[in-house]
Amino acid sequence: MLGPREPGCETAAMDVLVCTTQVPFMRGGLEMMVENLVGALGAAGHRAEAVAVPAAWDRDRLLDAPTAWRSIPLDADVVIPVNFPAFYARHPRKVLWLAHQHRAAYDGLGQPWSDLGLDEASLAAHRQLVDWDTRVLSECLARFTISGVVADRLRRFNGLDATALYQPPPLADRLAPRPGGPGRHLLCPTRLEANKRPGLFLDGLASMATPVDGILTGVGSLADELRGSAERLGIADRLEMPGFVSDDDLVDLLREAIAVVYAPYDEDYGFVTLQAFLAGVPVVTTDDSGGVLEWVEHEVTGLVTDGSPDALGAALDRLVADPELALRLGAAGRERVRDLNWEHVVRTLLGGSPP
Structure with a gap:
């Protein structure tokens, strides 16, 4: 810590x-x-x-x-x-x-x-x-x-x-980049509430050209609505919503992520961003995410989009198609927060x- x-x-x-x-x-x-x-x-x-x-x-x-x-x-x-x-x-x-x-x-x-x-x-x-x-x-x-x-x-x-x-952020002393190789999934750890905008993660997944598994962790009042959205968007078969996850599981999920999607509205700070960076994982966000943008610099430590489904999907496709880019952005993020x-x-x- x-x-x-x-x-x-x-x-x-x-x-x-x-x-x-x-x-x-x-x-x-x-x-x-x-x-x-x-x-x-x-x-x-x-x-x-x-x-x-x-x-x-x-x-x-x-x-x-x-x-x-x-x-x-x-x-x-x-x-x-x-x-x-x-x-x-x-x-x-x-x-x-x-x-x-x-x-x-x-x-x-x-x-x-x-x-x-x-x-x-x-x-x-x-x-x-x-x-x-x-x-x-x-x-x-x-x-x-x-x-x-x-x-x-x-x-x-x-x-x-x-x-x-x-x-x-919490768990700072336990987060480190995975030894090597591409990640396995796209991750969005957040509360399932309106100001956190978890639905943008689903929109991005649905707009991708390359189908990749997504994991949306967390609890909140929008859980049932989001499950319904996943069905309507046709991504229920590749979206996992485990609810609350333990610290041990969160560390593992972060380390194995290709990228983290974190796009709240005008966030105060955003521990998720820093946790992703400490795990060497880039963050995809939006241009109105507030405190997240104090850390996520476009094409330096992550990708900043306009929040539209197409833009989010394109950003995720880009990181999936170019693992070296994802690793490079994640490493730059870790350097930014390590002190x-x-x-x-x-x-x-x-x-x-x-x-």
Whole structure:
């Protein structure tokens, strides 16, 4: 998990609380990020724990959890909130490392996946939340984000500067390129939800000139719809949807992939991209995938398409037909992310200067 120890990263031991939001029965990228941060803080000699508080996301109760966070006593040297509404925590040494705000009330306003529309009540909730968020985020001793995309949103909506601080993905210490030879399948590991756009993977498979097996891992509300789409597109016989897969299985699937397709809409960061690169596998994405594009450079570390079925299919055909190209792009991706390490993250968060 941890990269090489950085010179001069030693600091006096501190008590650190990582503040986050609890979504019952859910363990995704944010939960893994919090677990890894707490572990990295402990490995650096600090006492660290996560503090998680449930939150409601529907419009009428959206401001309940922020109010609750303001009243929670946090006895620690430093608190590190990572998302909404955890950044409402009160503390004189509040260092933000923002994974995301409540995007449904920001850039997601009026989107199909948001519960806030363009009606007056939703717009009023949006205006109030932006005002409140800006006030409490201004309290932070320092502001960091998990990517440049998240920093850009913070600047655009709240007028606040922040610095992107990148982290290695989960399983980083277990991912390495396969010994040699072409991969066996095309892989899309993602949550099966609208903002992750798993249907684009199916569209790409169906548009390929060369039929290749595809594996779509993950769970979510679109699972049944996607199975139906696979039948309609005529690819059910070469698409596997195993649902949740273990870490061991994910490592094996990544190492044996010809390419990974990862095309969410305006992603905050995207662990999948970095995991693919560490496995020496190129990534095929779209030109509106947000944080993914901070790592995927067209014809350097992967292929960037316009998201149409034909473009995705052509990109996949190209990598299948040219294994050397796939290996070259994957190797360049691994080189791009290989120096990411948790000790740099810890050192920056605990010693960073305000933006």
